[in-house]
Amino acid sequence: MTTLKPASLKVAIGPTGRAMAEAMPAELVESLHQHLTMERSASAQYFGFNIWFAERELRGFSKFFKKESENEQVHASEFADYLIARGQSVNLEELAAPKQDWSSIEDIFIAAFQMESDVTTSLHQLYAIAERHSDFRSTVFLDPVIQGQTNSEDEFAYLLGKVKFANNQPSALLIIDSELNV
Numbered sequence: 001m002t003t004l005k006p007a008s009l010k011v012a013i014g015p016t017g018r019a020m021a022e023a024m025p026a027e028l029v030e031s032l033h034q035h036l037t038m039e040r041s042a043s044a045q046y047f048g049f050n051i052w053f054a055e056r057e058l059r060g061f062s063k064f065f066k067k068e069s070e071n072e073q074v075h076a077s078e079f080a081d082y083l084i085a086r087g088q089s090v091n092l093e094e095l096a097a098p099k100q101d102w103s104s105i106e107d108i109f110i111a112a113f114q115m116e117s118d119v120t121t122s123l124h125q126l127y128a129i130a131e132r133h134s135d136f137r138s139t140v141f142l143d144p145v146i147q148g149q150t151n152s153e154d155e156f157a158y159l160l161g162k163v164k165f166a167n168n169q170p171s172a173l174l175i176i177d178s179e180l181n182v
C-alpha cells in the first residue's frame, strides 16, 4: 500500500489561504477596498432616497431608487467576489449614515449624479493603478464595470435634466413619477 506524501509542489497563497495565481499590489488591493465601500455607501444613500420619496407619495421615484440601491449592492458584491477570486480578504468598513434632509427633488438628483460621477472617477483610478502594475486580470474585470457605469451616468444625467425642466411644478413632477412607476 502506498501512503500519500505531502505535496512537493508549491503554490502562492493569499491572505485568506486561498491559491493565488498572481499577487496583487497593495495599492490596488487598498483602492479596490475603497471602491467597494463607495458602492456600499451609494447603495445606502439610494435606499435613503427611496424612503424620502415613499414618505411623499412619489412611488415612481421611490421605486427607481430602491432598484438603484439594489444595483449598487450587486456592484459591491462583484468587487467582493473579485477580491476573493484573487485570494484577498474583504474588509467591510463602517458606512456613514445617509443624508435624509433634502429640500428639493432637484437637489437629490444633483447629489445622485455627483455620486455616479465620483464612482466613475474611482473606477478610472482603479484602472490606471491596475495598468501601472500590469495587473491585466483587473483591467479585464473593470472593462464591463466601467461601461455599465458610463451608462448609469447617462441615465442620471437624463433624469436630472427632466427634473430641472419640471422646475418644481407638481404636475410635471407627477408625470415623471408615473413614468418611473413601472
Ligand SMILES: [Fe+2]
Pocket (backbone or CB within 6 Å): 039, 042, 071, 072, 075, 119
Ligand atoms: Fe455602482
